[in-house]
Amino acid sequence: MIKKTSIYSHPLVHRLMDPGVEKEKRDDDKKVVAEIMARCFVPSLITTTSWEGFHFVGHEIRITEAMDCYGAVVWPSALVLCYFLETNVKHYNMVDKNVIEIGAGTGLVSIVASLLGAHVTATDLPELLGNLQYNISRNTKMKCKHLPQVKELSWGIALDENFPRSSNNFDYILAADVVYAHPFLEELLITFDHLCKETTIILWVMKFRLEKENKFIDRFKELFDLEEIYNFPSLNIKLYKAVKKSQRSA
Numbered sequence: 101m102i103k104k105t106s107i108y109s110h111p112l113v114h115r116l117m118d119p120g121v122e123k124e125k126r127d128d129d130k131k132v133v134a135e136i137m138a139r140c141f142v143p144s145l146i147t148t149t150s151w152e153g154f155h156f157v158g159h160e161i162r163i164t165e166a167m168d169c170y171g172a173v174v175w176p177s178a179l180v181l182c183y184f185l186e187t188n189v190k191h192y193n194m195v196d197k198n199v200i201e202i203g204a205g206t207g208l209v210s211i212v213a214s215l216l217g218a219h220v221t222a223t224d225l226p227e228l229l230g231n232l233q234y235n236i237s238r239n240t241k242m243k244c245k246h247l248p249q250v251k252e253l254s255w256g257i258a259l260d261e262n263f264p265r266s267s268n269n270f271d272y273i274l275a276a277d278v279v280y281a282h283p284f285l286e287e288l289l290i291t292f293d294h295l296c297k298e299t300t301i302i303l304w305v306m307k308f309r310l311e312k313e314n315k316f317i318d319r320f321k322e323l324f325d326l327e328e329i330y331n332f333p334s335l336n337i338k339l340y341k342a343v344k345k346s347q348r349s350a
């Protein structure tokens with residue numbers, strides 16, 4: 101038995117919504133946000149394992165969560181990115197594309213990109229990889245054209261050894277909610293830069309919480325051309341597309 105939830109009853113969204121946003125702005129994005137959250141369900145029976153369910157790309161995806169760290173729950177930015185990938189296949193076709201996700205957390209975005217046909221490498225800190233691998237295997241085995249890989253990527257650390265520039269050939273870099281009050285923002289920027297080639301497209305969903313985030317955007321714009329694609333004022337979430345500044349305009 102499953103129970104559908106609305107976005108506004110989703111505990112994470114409820115916690116993160118900004119009460120200061122004007123009603124008109126909230127109403128503008130309410131429809132899309134409601135569509136996104138209609139993809140979520142939770143077990144109606146209390147079970148020993150904690151998981152959340154999602155419907156994307158015609159599949160039921162079950163994500164096991166652990167409440168003990170940032171990467172162990174699905175954040176609303178991840179839902180926004182999954183929805184975007186699923187509903188924009190014409191412009192952002194994932195079939196046979198080389199995709200890397202940074203800060204993959206529970207793996208939902210990587211799973212959706214894999215179900216859409218991409219060749220995915222899902223990355224995060226070492227302590228997250230067990231749960232990430234579990235969710236990815238459980239939801240992609242026998243369902244995907246290319247079996248996704250799970251790999252450690254601690255921002256700014258051993259990039260040349262683990263992801264040599266010469267062999268990086270990513271069509272897309274995906275990132276959901278990787279900018280917040282952590283001390284590795286400069287390392288995050290270095291990582292984006294390291295993984296990104298001239299032809300790579302970054303699809304990045306950002307939840308704005310503090311002034312720090314605006315500063316990061318300014319730093320990011322020094323290296324990348326940034327385009328806002330989606331804006332959900334009621335959630336303080338924006339989806340960006342970015343490409344590396346060409347040598348001439350840098």
Ligand SMILES: C[S@@+](CC[C@H](N)C(=O)[O-])C[C@H]1O[C@@H](n2cnc3c(N)ncnc32)[C@H](O)[C@@H]1O
Binds near residue numbers: 177204206225
């Ligand atoms: C807010 S969570 C978002 C998780 C997932 N993308 C989502 O939206 O559900 C931030 C993610 O960044 C990862 N992270 C934080 N600091 C990191 C670092 N220094 N190197 C690599 N990943 C890091 C966390 O482990 C976590 O998975």
